[in-house]
Amino acid sequence: MMQTRSNPALTVDDLTVAYREKPAIWDIDLDVPAGVLMAIVGPNGAGKSTLIKAVLNLIPRAAGAVSFFGEPYERARSLVGYVPQRGSVDWDFPASVLDVVTMGLYGKLGWFRRPGKAERDLALHALEQVGLVDFADRQISQLSGGQQQRTFLARALVQDAQIYFMDEPFAAVDAVTENAIVNILRQLNQRGKTVLVVHHDLQTVAEYFDWVTLLNVEVIASGPTLQTFTLENLQKTYGGRVSSLHGGQLLAASAQ
Amino acid sequence: MTARAAISRDDRRVWLIIAAIALVSLLIIPFSQALFGLRFTYTVRVVALGGSFLGLISGALGCFAVLRRESLLGDALSHAALPGVAIAFLLAGRELSPLLIGAGIASWLSLRFVAALLATTRLKQDAALGIVLASWFAAGIALLAYIQSIPDASQAGLDHFIFGQAAAIIESDVRLVMGVGLIILCLLALLWKEFKLVTFDAEFAGANGIRIGLINTLLSTLIVVTIVLGLQLAGVILMVGMLIAPGVAARQWTHKLDQMVILAAVFGAFSGGVGAVISALDSDIPTGPTIIVVAFALVLLSLALAPGRGLLWSRLRQRSNRRAFAARNTLRNLYRYALAHGAVNAPVPDSFIRGVGDRGAALGLRELDGAGHVRLGEGGWRLSQSGVKLARRDIHNQQLWDTYRLYAHELALPNVAEDREREIASLLPAEAVAILEAKLAEGAAP
Numbered sequence: 182m183m184q185t186r187s188n189p190a191l192t193v194d195d196l197t198v199a200y201r202e203k204p205a206i207w208d209i210d211l212d213v214p215a216g217v218l219m220a221i222v223g224p225n226g227a228g229k230s231t232l233i234k235a236v237l238n239l240i241p242r243a244a245g246a247v248s249f250f251g252e253p254y255e256r257a258r259s260l261v262g263y264v265p266q267r268g269s270v271d272w273d274f275p276a277s278v279l280d281v282v283t284m285g286l287y288g289k290l291g292w293f294r295r296p297g298k299a300e301r302d303l304a305l306h307a308l309e310q311v312g313l314v315d316f317a318d319r320q321i322s323q324l325s326g327g328q329q330q331r332t333f334l335a336r337a338l339v340q341d342a343q344i345y346f347m348d349e350p351f352a353a354v355d356a357v358t359e360n361a362i363v364n365i366l367r368q369l370n371q372r373g374k375t376v377l378v379v380h381h382d383l384q385t386v387a388e389y390f391d392w393v394t395l396l397n398v399e400v401i402a403s404g405p406t407l408q409t410f411t412l413e414n415l416q417k418t419y420g421g422r423v424s425s426l427h428g429g430q431l432l433a434a435s436a437q
Numbered sequence: 438m439t440a441r442a443a444i445s446r447d448d449r450r451v452w453l454i455i456a457a458i459a460l461v462s463l464l465i466i467p468f469s470q471a472l473f474g475l476r477f478t479y480t481v482r483v484v485a486l487g488g489s490f491l492g493l494i495s496g497a498l499g500c501f502a503v504l505r506r507e508s509l510l511g512d513a514l515s516h517a518a519l520p521g522v523a524i525a526f527l528l529a530g531r532e533l534s535p536l537l538i539g540a541g542i543a544s545w546l547s548l549r550f551v552a553a554l555l556a557t558t559r560l561k562q563d564a565a566l567g568i569v570l571a572s573w574f575a576a577g578i579a580l581l582a583y584i585q586s587i588p589d590a591s592q593a594g595l596d597h598f599i600f601g602q603a604a605a606i607i608e609s610d611v612r613l614v615m616g617v618g619l620i621i622l623c624l625l626a627l628l629w630k631e632f633k634l635v636t637f638d639a640e641f642a643g644a645n646g647i648r649i650g651l652i653n654t655l656l657s658t659l660i661v662v663t664i665v666l667g668l669q670l671a672g673v674i675l676m677v678g679m680l681i682a683p684g685v686a687a688r689q690w691t692h693k694l695d696q697m698v699i700l701a702a703v704f705g706a707f708s709g710g711v712g713a714v715i716s717a718l719d720s721d722i723p724t725g726p727t728i729i730v731v732a733f734a735l736v737l738l739s740l741a742l743a744p745g746r747g748l749l750w751s752r753l754r755q756r757s758n759r760r761a762f763a764a765r766n767t768l769r770n771l772y773r774y775a776l777a778h779g780a781v782n783a784p785v786p787d788s789f790i791r792g793v794g795d796r797g798a799a800l801g802l803r804e805l806d807g808a809g810h811v812r813l814g815e816g817g818w819r820l821s822q823s824g825v826k827l828a829r830r831d832i833h834n835q836q837l838w839d840t841y842r843l844y845a846h847e848l849a850l851p852n853v854a855e856d857r858e859r860e861i862a863s864l865l866p867a868e869a870v871a872i873l874e875a876k877l878a879e880g881a882a883p
Contacts, residue, residue, distance in 0.1 A: 234640070237643070237644045238643070239640055239643050239644060258645075258646045259646075261644065263640075263641060263644040263645075265638065265640045265641055265644075269638070269640060270637060270638045271504075271506075271637075274504060274636075274637045274694075275504075275688065275691065275692050275693055275694045275696075275697050276633075276637065276692075276693070276694060277692070277693070280693075280694075281637070284630075284633075284634050284637070284638070284641065285645075287630050287631070287634050287642070287645060287647065288642075288645025288646045288647060290630070292628075292631075293627050293628075295629070295630060296630070320692040322692070325852075325854060327852065336641075340645070346644075355852050356846050356852070357851070357852035358852070
């Protein structure tokens with residue numbers, strides 16, 4: 182534990198990923214201290230999801246190294262939780278909400294072992310935290326978009342990780358779900374977990390996150406929100422339009 | 438509690454279907470004996486047993502092909518087995534096991550070839566599958582034609598691999614199917630959660646340390662092995678039917694993966710066995726196609742009848758929705774007109790209500806009349822007491838929905854999809870409805 186405290190939660194060195202000839206992310210260097218709530222923001226096609234997937238070894242890297250709490254991914258896997266984009270799966274798959282949440286424990290169970298009563302209880306506890314415990318036996322095809330997202334969140338919670346990666350959890354969800362997610366993020370943060378969130382809504386970055394990485398193929402800036410989330414950096418990331426699009430809020434953030 | 442009851446009703450339905458299938462299978466034997474004078478000779482028994490076992494395995498595994506949207510991959514893989522059969526014959530002669538091994542190798546190579554095409558070119562999956570299916574199959578046909586031109590007589594019967602030939606199946610073949618099938622089923626049971634997770638969400642599986650590549654390859658290899666086992670019976674062209682039909686039918690009846698796989702296995706075994714028995718009635722009825730026809734009869738029945746997902750079910754639901762909608766609209770029109778003309782039970786001219794309601798009015802009036810909410814009398818339609826009550830309740834419900842839309846967030850009410858055709862009380866918990874009622878009363882006060 183002492184060792185995990187002293188190391189950054191995530192260290193990325195010279196990470197490059199290319200789809201065909203074009204780099205999707207280029208020469209990424211990143212140090213994320215343990216215990217921060219970090220937003221990854223940037224325009225469409227900036228490589229935000231690619232960054233997460235490359236860090237988690239889900240897509241091949243052209244170059245670069247990644248470590249979690251000073252360990253390579255293979256040895257730190259149990260410390261890592263993941264919430265993929267909601268649209269990445271077929272929600273007509275024959276499974277209940279409880280089934281899907283229990284899937285978060287499959288990795289820990291290892292080969293051949295089946296989930297039992299203990300796993301069921303853990304999954305129900307996670308569903309309680311996201312306010313879906315009444316939906317445990319519901320078919321996933323009957324869920325609304327927000328409920329799907331909370332199901333995914335519960336599945337990540339049962340992983341009981343030290344560092345979480347969430348790919349656009351706030352995309353197209355209702356207000357209740359957004360509140361639920363924010364509450365979960367804060368709870369995780371209070372328990373000392375590190376959370377990295379791909380985020381689209383610039384208005385809420387300063388309110389929800391204490392750390393931010395601005396990404397547009399390369400890392401434009403990364404650090405505490407107050408110092409990093411400035412109009413200048415945003416313009417470097419998004420181009421000049423950003424001030425007129427999101428004027429009031431952002432100017433306030435950069436003035437502080 | 439209602440959720441729990443619903444689940445057990447689902448379970449019961451699955452067991453009912455399994456029992457019904459078992460009953461039909463049992464009845465078919467005496468039925469075919471009495472009616473068609475079918476004799477269950479040794480050959481018929483062997484073929485029927487082989488058919489059911491093959492159907493069982495391909496049905497169970499086929500579920501994963503269906504859920505992974507790889508039905509067409511199954512088709513390409515089975516077509517691609519043909520050149521393997523031909524080459525194996527040229528190298529090793531007409532022994533079953535080398536032929537099947539050849540088929541398996543060719544099919545598996547085509548799988549890798551599709552993967553390579555997708556990884557290195559910009560081809561989409563359907564195009565890659567089309568290319569592999571057509572070229573491998575063409576090569577197989579060409580090789581068969583070449584083999585037939587060789588004067589040696591032993592080539593006879595090789596083209597049966599195209600459509601399958603059940604009569605050629607002997608006891609040792611059935612034993613092979615059973616042995617290999619048992620291994621496949623054991624692997625399926627052992628790696629159940631890995632197969633399930635990789636099928637549902639491969640990325641998440643990968644992030645949890647599950648070897649996606651290994652599991653994918655294993656699953657595809659099992660499908661190839663199943664296809665190879667079925668070639669003799671169903672042939673390369675129809676094997677895909679055995680693979681996917683039971684899974685498609687089973688998906689209609691259940692929302693649980695384990696039930697789906699069991700049901701598909703039962704459907705597959707039924708199709709295989711019954712198809713074999715039917716084709717034994719006359720030597721002109723081919724076994725493979727008959728099995729597929731039985732399997733697709735099950736698919737049609739399931740698509741039509743399954744509760745929740747079936748066509749009949751949704752048609753019925755649509756009809757009752759249309760009636761309820763017409764009745765509600767007509768009631769609103771009647772009530773509004775009557776209020777505007779003095780009293781809730783003032784008569785509404787028939788021509789007016791039919792005029793504003795268009796075609797729905799006739800349907801609505803019939804519904805309301807049947808339920809005793811309106812009566813046709815002097816001067817037109819009058820709302821009965823129950824009709825007035827219903828109209829008021831509807832208006833109140835709409836007002837509650839309006840309040841919900843405005844204040845749901847502020848009052849921190851649970852989030853539900855707005856469905857104004859339904860009573861809000863049936864969607865929200867009682868406390869939430871009470872809060873809305875209070876808010877509505879408060880708003881109405883000034």
